[in-house]
Amino acid sequence: MAKVSLMFFKKDCMGCHACEIACKQEHGLGVGPRLVRVIENSPDYTPIYCHHCKKAPCLESCPVDAISKDPRGIVLIDDELCIGCKECIEACPFGAMQFDDDSEIAVKCDMCVERLNNNERPACSQACATRCIFWGDTKALSERVISSK
Amino acid sequence: MVDVEKIRTACRGCHGGCGVIAHVQNGKVTKVEGDPESPISYGSLCSKGLAITQLAYHPDRILHPMKKGDNGWERITWDEALDTIAVKFQSVVDEFGPEHIVVGQGTGRDYESHLYRFANQLGTPNVLTAGHMCYVSRVASTLVTLGNLPICDYRGGPKCVVMWGCNPQWTNPDEYKGVDFWKVHKKGAKLICIDPRKGFVAKKADLWLQLRPGTDAALAMGFHNVILEEELYDKAFVENYINGWDDFKERVKDYPLDKVEEITWVDKDLIRKAARMYAQTKPACIHWGVPTEQTNNCTDCTRILTGLMAATGNLDAPGGNVLYVNPPTRTVAEFSCHKDLSKEVREKRLGGDRYKLGARVAFITPKVAWESILTGKPYQLKAGLLCGTNPVTTRANAREAYAALEKLEFLVVIDHFMTPTAELADIFLPAGTWLEQNHVADNWKRHGFVLARQKCVEIGEAWQDHKIFQELGKKLGQKWWDTVEDALDYLLEPAGLTWEEFKQKGYLQGEMVYHKYKERGFSTPTGKVELYSTVLEKWGFDPLPKYTELPESPVSRPDLSEKYPYILNAGLRTPTFFHSANRMQPWLREIRPDPIVEIHPDTAKKHGIEEGDWVFIESPRGRCKERAKLNKWIDPRVIVAEHGWWYPEMKGPGYGWDISNINILTDNSHESMDPAIGATNLRACLCNISPA
Numbered sequence: 144m145a146k147v148s149l150m151f152f153k154k155d156c157m158g159c160h161a162c163e164i165a166c167k168q169e170h171g172l173g174v175g176p177r178l179v180r181v182i183e184n185s186p187d188y189t190p191i192y193c194h195h196c197k198k199a200p201c202l203e204s205c206p207v208d209a210i211s212k213d214p215r216g217i218v219l220i221d222d223e224l225c226i227g228c229k230e231c232i233e234a235c236p237f238g239a240m241q242f243d244d245d246s247e248i249a250v251k252c253d254m255c256v257e258r259l260n261n262n263e264r265p266a267c268s269q270a271c272a273t274r275c276i277f278w279g280d281t282k283a284l285s286e287r288v289i290s291s292k
Numbered sequence: 293m294v295d296v297e298k299i300r301t302a303c304r305g306c307h308g309g310c311g312v313i314a315h316v317q318n319g320k321v322t323k324v325e326g327d328p329e330s331p332i333s334y335g336s337l338c339s340k341g342l343a344i345t346q347l348a349y350h351p352d353r354i355l356h357p358m359k360k361g362d363n364g365w366e367r368i369t370w371d372e373a374l375d376t377i378a379v380k381f382q383s384v385v386d387e388f389g390p391e392h393i394v395v396g397q398g399t400g401r402d403y404e405s406h407l408y409r410f411a412n413q414l415g416t417p418n419v420l421t422a423g424h425m426c427y428v429s430r431v432a433s434t435l436v437t438l439g440n441l442p443i444c445d446y447r448g449g450p451k452c453v454v455m456w457g458c459n460p461q462w463t464n465p466d467e468y469k470g471v472d473f474w475k476v477h478k479k480g481a482k483l484i485c486i487d488p489r490k491g492f493v494a495k496k497a498d499l500w501l502q503l504r505p506g507t508d509a510a511l512a513m514g515f516h517n518v519i520l521e522e523e524l525y526d527k528a529f530v531e532n533y534i535n536g537w538d539d540f541k542e543r544v545k546d547y548p549l550d551k552v553e554e555i556t557w558v559d560k561d562l563i564r565k566a567a568r569m570y571a572q573t574k575p576a577c578i579h580w581g582v583p584t585e586q587t588n589n590c591t592d593c594t595r596i597l598t599g600l601m602a603a604t605g606n607l608d609a610p611g612g613n614v615l616y617v618n619p620p621t622r623t624v625a626e627f628s629c630h631k632d633l634s635k636e637v638r639e640k641r642l643g644g645d646r647y648k649l650g651a652r653v654a655f656i657t658p659k660v661a662w663e664s665i666l667t668g669k670p671y672q673l674k675a676g677l678l679c680g681t682n683p684v685t686t687r688a689n690a691r692e693a694y695a696a697l698e699k700l701e702f703l704v705v706i707d708h709f710m711t712p713t714a715e716l717a718d719i720f721l722p723a724g725t726w727l728e729q730n731h732v733a734d735n736w737k738r739h740g741f742v743l744a745r746q747k748c749v750e751i752g753e754a755w756q757d758h759k760i761f762q763e764l765g766k767k768l769g770q771k772w773w774d775t776v777e778d779a780l781d782y783l784l785e786p787a788g789l790t791w792e793e794f795k796q797k798g799y800l801q802g803e804m805v806y807h808k809y810k811e812r813g814f815s816t817p818t819g820k821v822e823l824y825s826t827v828l829e830k831w832g833f834d835p836l837p838k839y840t841e842l843p844e845s846p847v848s849r850p851d852l853s854e855k856y857p858y859i860l861n862a863g864l865r866t867p868t869f870f871h872s873a874n875r876m877q878p879w880l881r882e883i884r885p886d887p888i889v890e891i892h893p894d895t896a897k898k899h900g901i902e903e904g905d906w907v908f909i910e911s912p913r914g915r916c917k918e919r920a921k922l923n924k925w926i927d928p929r930v931i932v933a934e935h936g937w938w939y940p941e942m943k944g945p946g947y948g949w950d951i952s953n954i955n956i957l958t959d960n961s962h963e964s965m966d967p968a969i970g971a972t973n974l975r976a977c978l979c980n981i982s983p984a
Contacts, residue, residue, distance in 0.1 A: 157461050157462070157492040158462075158492065158867070159338055159461065159462060159867040160339045160867060160868055160883050161336070161337060161342060163339065163879075163883060164339040164342040164343050165325075165337070165342050167879050168323055168324075168343075168879075169323075173879075174878045174882045177882075185491055185492075185890075185923060186491050186494060186495035187495070266325070269325060269326055269328075269335055270325075270338075270342060272333070272336035272338065272470060272471050272474065273461070273474055274336075274474075
């Protein structure tokens, strides 16, 4: 199965935060966990998001094996198995792992796996007005990002 | 699982127009997403649009009419509310005359056609809108100059874009939502950014001109100077289609680049470079934002920028600034029955004899309304109806606005929530959000589209604004329709469509024709672009545009420089909020919990202010506090602050309206306003800062 990735082309992020709200809406999250987050330091904007790392530190740190990788390389967390120990939050180098105070478990980007299964783009990517959020086949994506302006 | 109905509609989180697909389940909107088939937004949607469910279903939303009694607010029926208002309004009309009632709106929820129809049939010329300093003022100034508002023609493929005081990807998207701009930028169009602050557009620009806030008109004159000196203008166009070109040329000579540099703080070589790039790259367009309007130079700045479009031959040319052809629906002017207002009544318009350009486009500037209420001069306003507006936070000299509305004898407010303004009302009417509207949306715009905004749900007893004006109007014996949709049929009639048919189509686009002036000239008294305005001359104004120094600046008021050493730029916007709205939506507030004041690190250091500190910002009118964010990309002499702040979570009374309200600092004296249109200076005044 082809590997899929999510990538924000930082130079074109204009700091509008639409991706954040699209993500919250898609995942039914309230105030607190931010699976994608844009840090403003005008005129530069830095999106913080899950890179679905090949060797995922969150996955490796999880004491109960609640975090796994699906055949496409998407790093997923099993709500039923998570014990809310926050090891993964400490392990993630990007600050992408989040904690949901309501459910008291870790939450993370699932690349909108249900949408992908329906041939829809991830919610963050669809909302983005500068089209700086890329997703899809990892190899093609790398080439596209290298060639973009 | 319950079936999801997907309804295609159009957002109105800001000035609106982005395509939305709303998911409706069990009579409730559960989710919205961008509509990939939208000709405006192409599937993208901003944070405000995406967060609509948190507005529509907010626990604090008021979903029934209320009246203020001895024990505070109490719930009443629509019938009682409308009867109460109708009786009061009729008594004012009978006893004093309809002009003693003021009808007002903010930036609106796309109901200007209905609000004006109500006001005109009521017989009052006193319509108080944001138009005196936002968009309509550009429309008015261009109406007298060339007959219509020239808009950046991204669809025509400009090779150079001048982004003049505008960030359409974040805010103020009157015609465009920024996506079309972005497309031409990605295709390689040159980009010039005029902005006192380095934002995303400035970062991407080939040239960034960091001007002193409010000096746009002088900078534009600098552009003209280069274009004349180097003969970069379109000779055929200026000879055939400009009225007063020679006189204008003389006026431009008053603005040598040395002087322009001194006024604007922009390096003269950079001005020259930018003027050349704009004049020599064809086609080129200017995308202008409200900062060009929100000063005493409003009319003239618009006219000078229009002059640039004309002189370079970019007017109504593909990829330049064009006069779009709208679809053949009824215009707002016709629907509104503007012609029903007699000359005699129009002459009673407050401030109409002074602000003649404002009167020409049928609005009053807030100053004259506040004066009328507070001083009874020239006559006393007795009642008011304000729809979707929060003037105590968004209008200049907010304390005066507050005092006036507090004093007004009878006030009706139409809104979603209890706001600092609504709190001052006697009757509260609950308005529907854009999810609760059927409307031919964008019909007031000049971008060539109308869009079907379809009602997705009804919530509580809220009515869409259009219905409120219609039903209240009927109580007063006005001519309206049985239903909102019947009125839409009337709006759509010239297009040969009914509302039901239009809904299926989703949108209509006008058939664009370029260079229309070659056939029929421009719609002005001379048939030309009137850089020398015969209309303004007739009204007693300078027929040629110029830069007038800001009434409160280091140049005009050196006496204030010790106490107020900085220039306040009150123009900072955030993409998560639209003016004073949205602060109660948790998703949006999480992103921007506090009002931001940007300070240069050197300036902050002088005052012992660090990132994140609360800071008092003070002007001769008063002070407020916001939270410091250090920004090395602003001028150390300039303080940049957000507007529109109040604190819904503080509940009444006051909702913290005067804590972080930057308009407590801004001025609305007649001397500080544009002399022709009454635009208030919401952008630049003098200030000082101190740790709070």
